[in-house]
Amino acid sequence: MFEKKNFFVAPMAGITDRPFRQIIRQFSPDVSLVTEMISCHSLKEQHKNCPRNFDRYDDEGNIGTQIFGANAELMADAARILQDNGAKWIDINMGCPVPKVATRAGAGAFLMKNHKLAGEIMRAVVRAVDIPVTVKTRLGWDAEHCDWRELVDIAADSGVASVALHGRTRAAGYTGVAIHPDVSDCPIPIIANGDIKTVDDVRQMENLGYAGVMIGRAMLGAPWKIAEITDGKVPQNIVNIVLNHLDLVIDYYGSRSGVPLFRKHAAWYSAGMSGASAFRVAVNQITDEKELKDKISEFWGCVAKI
Ligand SMILES: Cc1cc2nc3c(=O)[nH]c(=O)nc-3n(C[C@H](O)[C@H](O)[C@H](O)COP(=O)(O)O)c2cc1C
Known part of the structure; x- marks a missing residue:
């Protein structure tokens, strides 16, 4: 089975806040966690409605901070702020399907439609920080445009360390079952995401060439879920x-x-x-x-x- 650090808790807005991450750490001190997505605009402008985005992360172990936005320069600035605040790596959101992010802001999943801008953002963020930069994305915009592999190649050329791949398209949202393509020939490590809940699911991802797994909804009401998968530990109290x-x-x-x-x-x-x-x-x-x-x-x- 993967090393503990290759088990990731998925970023979930409104859920993977600091208290939830602290609870998860009690069961799985060595896994990798990702924060809720943070707007590069709110970070840069110190938006008054988002004070909790200004957490410090020094005491949180292996934690990545996820940013979203459509402006390469602002994304680079946001990444620098988060590096200074103790993030261990920066994750770029290229998969969020909600209209506020993907259509109105031209960020998140929209970047799967605009590979040129996606590449500019990746390169700007990689240049801006000394810590690793990762990307989280989906299979593609819709069933007719599953061009995740092209985005992975752009990520690799841009100096991105790894890509988390949610096995659905933007159009599928969270419906239907996640499909996990074979990633053995990808140039950088790929982390599998979507509907992963059991030891068998994890083994299947290993066989498909993934370098790790990212688990989201299975953690809800079960912050011990990864410990249950890795060590068979289910708490009683x-x-x-x-x-x-x-x-x-x-x-x-x-x-x-x-x-x-x-x-x-x-x-x-x-x-x-x-x-x-x-x-x-x-x-x-x-x-x-x-x-x-x-x-x-x-x-x-x-x-x-x-
Ligand atoms: C309530 C909720 C909030 C989410 N917020 C984010 C987010 O901030 N950034 C992101 O990249 N993905 C976000 N996601 C997507 C998850 O990270 C993950 O890709 C998705 O839930 C599929 O994985 P799972 O089947 O293990 O839950 C969110 C999902 C849910 C259900």
């Missing part, structure tokens, strides 16, 4: 993990923002359990930290540890 995650969220965002923000995590942790939908409905009404902790403790049948 879920309630303590949930409460610990909630504490980290509240430490980071404060109680007022942290309690509503935690609702989605509470839903994911409880998914599939008996009474989960009633629990979700109740949690969605709660605004008070102590009440949320009591509800979580009650749901998992424990006495509150607060």
